[in-house]
Amino acid sequence: MTAFILVPGLFTGAHVWEATAARLTAAGADVHAVTLTGLGAPHRGAQSRIDLEAHIADVLAVIDAAGAAAEREIVLVGHDYGIHPVLGAADRRADRIARIVHLDAGMPQDGVPALVAVPDQALRAQVTERAEEEGPDGELAPPVRDDWRRWGSTAGVPDAALDRLTALAAPQPLGTLLQPLRLTGAVAAVPTTGVLCTGNGVSIDMLQKLIGFGDPALQALTDPRVTFFELPTGHWPMLSCPAELAEVLLRAAAGEGHRLEPVGTEQPPAHLRPFLLDVPELPRERQGHVDLYLPEGEDPRPAVVFVHGGPVPAGTRPTPRDWPTLVGYARYAASLGVVGVTLDHRLHDVADYERAAADVATAVNTVRADPRVDADRVALWFFSGGGLLAADWLAAPPPWLRCVAATYPVLAPLPNWGLAGSRFHPVEALTHAGALPLVLTRVGRETPEIAATVERFLAAAEGLAADVEVVDVPNGRHSFETLDPTDESREAVHSAMRSVLARLTA
Incomplete structure (x- = not known):
C-alpha cells in the first residue's frame, strides 16, 4: 500500500x-x-x-x-x-x-x-x-x-x-x-x-x-x-x-511521468540550432555588451535593436547576442541596408526586469550615439520573455522610435512571476503608445499561457485603434526560427522584417 x-x-x-x-x-x-x-x-x-x-x-x-x-x-x-x-x-x-x-x-x-x-x-x-x-x-x-x-x-x-x-x-x-x-x-x-x-x-x-x-x-x-x-x-x-x-x-x-533530456544527448538545444534563413555573414563590431552588424556604405543608417528574451541563467554560454536567431535577424537587417544590433541584458531571473530594462536603455543610447547610425530612426524588436521590456517604450515612446516589433512575446506577466505591481505590463502601457507602429509575430502553436497574453494585448490594441500589424505563423512554435525551418516560417520572417523596415525608413 x-x-x-x-x-x-x-x-x-x-x-x-x-x-x-x-x-x-x-x-x-x-x-x-x-x-x-x-x-x-x-x-x-x-x-x-x-x-x-x-x-x-x-x-x-x-x-x-x-x-x-x-x-x-x-x-x-x-x-x-x-x-x-x-x-x-x-x-x-x-x-x-x-x-x-x-x-x-x-x-x-x-x-x-x-x-x-x-x-x-x-x-x-x-x-x-x-x-x-x-x-x-x-x-x-x-x-x-x-x-x-x-x-x-x-x-x-x-x-x-x-x-x-x-x-x-x-x-x-x-x-x-x-x-x-x-x-x-x-x-x-x-x-x-x-x-x-x-x-x-x-x-x-x-x-x-x-x-x-x-x-x-x-x-x-x-x-x-x-x-x-x-x-x-x-x-x-x-x-x-x-x-x-x-x-x-x-x-x-508508480514512477511514471515525463523525463527531461540532458544537454547534448541528441541534437543541439533549440536556441543553438541554425537560423532558418541563409543570410550574408556581414562583419560584427563589438562594443561592450552591444554588437553592431553594419551595412555597406558610409552614410548614417537606421538601426534595428534586437532584444532577447528570458530569463536566461547567468552562466549561459554562448550568451544570447551570439545565438543563431539573434545573429540571423541582425545580419538579415544589415543585408537590407540598416544597422542590425544585438545585445546582452541581465534578465537572469524574473526579479531582474528592472536591471534588464536599464541595460536595454543603455544599449539604445550607445547605438544612437554611433555616428554610423541615424539617431532619429531606430526600431526595437523584442522576443519571448523580453516582450515585457517593451512596456517602457510603449508607455512613453520617444520621437526617434519609429517602430516596436515583438516575436512570440510575453505581453503580460505570467502568474508566478510576481510582477503584478510592476511597470512591466505592455497591455496597460499600450494606452500611452499613441500612433507608434507595432509589428507582432504570432505563432499558432504557442503555449496557452503566453498566447493568452498576446490576445489580451491585441484586444486592447483594437479598443484603442492602435497601429498593429500581425504576422501569423499558424504552424510555428515558440523559437520557430530554429525549430520550424519551413517555407511558412521563412515567409513570416521576411514579412515581419519588411514591415519593420518600411516603418523605419518611411
Whole structure:
C-alpha cells in the first residue's frame, strides 16, 4: 500500500486536500493530509516559536506514524510552501520515503528560507517589513478573496471553493518563512516528481529550454529518477481539478511521468540550432555588451535593436547576442541596408526586469550615439520573455522610435512571476503608445499561457485603434526560427522584417 502524506502551502490546512484525498483513498491508498502547527493545528513542541523546524517536526510525526507498517511506501507531497517542511523531513527520513512530489512548488536549497520562493516582490517586502516590526514570532495575515492570485494563479478554482479557501485561511507564522531550510544532502537520493500547473506559468517545455541553456543548478532534473507531469490549471489543483490531481499522484507514485533530456544527448538545444534563413555573414563590431552588424556604405543608417528574451541563467554560454536567431535577424537587417544590433541584458531571473530594462536603455543610447547610425530612426524588436521590456517604450515612446516589433512575446506577466505591481505590463502601457507602429509575430502553436497574453494585448490594441500589424505563423512554435525551418516560417520572417523596415525608413 502507498501512503500519501499531503502537506499544504501558505495559509492553508488539511481541508484543501479533501476531494483529492477521497479519490486517493478510493483507489486503495492510505492518505494523511497534514495541518501544520499554527495553521489550525496546536503547537506540538515545547518551544513557543513556530518556525520551519516546527513544521518539519509536524511532517516527521506523520511519517513515523504512517510508516509503522513496513509494507507501506511513503510518498510525500508538498504544495507551494509545503515543499520546504517536506524536504526537511525527508532529509531526516530518506530511507523511509519512496518519492517526493513537488506540487507546483520550487526547488528549495540548503540554507535558503522559504521567503525567497514567494513570487510577488511586493509581498516579499511586506514579509520583511513585518518581521522588522514584530520579529520572527509575528504573523502574516492571510489574503482576502481577491488577493489569492498574488500568491499563485486561481485559474479553474470554483467561486465556492475560493470562498471556502478564504474563510478557512489562517495567518502564516513569519518564522516559517524566515528560517533557512537545513539539508544534509540525504534527500538528494530520493526519487522526485514535479507536477507543473501550466496555468500558473510553468511547463515541461520551459524547463527543457532552461536545461538547454546549460544551467548547472538544473542538471539534476535530468536524472532518470526525476519525472514530471503537467496539469492545465492554476496554482491550486486540489481545488480546481482534484480527480486529475489524484490520478497524477498515483502515476507519480508508480514512477511514471515525463523525463527531461540532458544537454547534448541528441541534437543541439533549440536556441543553438541554425537560423532558418541563409543570410550574408556581414562583419560584427563589438562594443561592450552591444554588437553592431553594419551595412555597406558610409552614410548614417537606421538601426534595428534586437532584444532577447528570458530569463536566461547567468552562466549561459554562448550568451544570447551570439545565438543563431539573434545573429540571423541582425545580419538579415544589415543585408537590407540598416544597422542590425544585438545585445546582452541581465534578465537572469524574473526579479531582474528592472536591471534588464536599464541595460536595454543603455544599449539604445550607445547605438544612437554611433555616428554610423541615424539617431532619429531606430526600431526595437523584442522576443519571448523580453516582450515585457517593451512596456517602457510603449508607455512613453520617444520621437526617434519609429517602430516596436515583438516575436512570440510575453505581453503580460505570467502568474508566478510576481510582477503584478510592476511597470512591466505592455497591455496597460499600450494606452500611452499613441500612433507608434507595432509589428507582432504570432505563432499558432504557442503555449496557452503566453498566447493568452498576446490576445489580451491585441484586444486592447483594437479598443484603442492602435497601429498593429500581425504576422501569423499558424504552424510555428515558440523559437520557430530554429525549430520550424519551413517555407511558412521563412515567409513570416521576411514579412515581419519588411514591415519593420518600411516603418523605419518611411
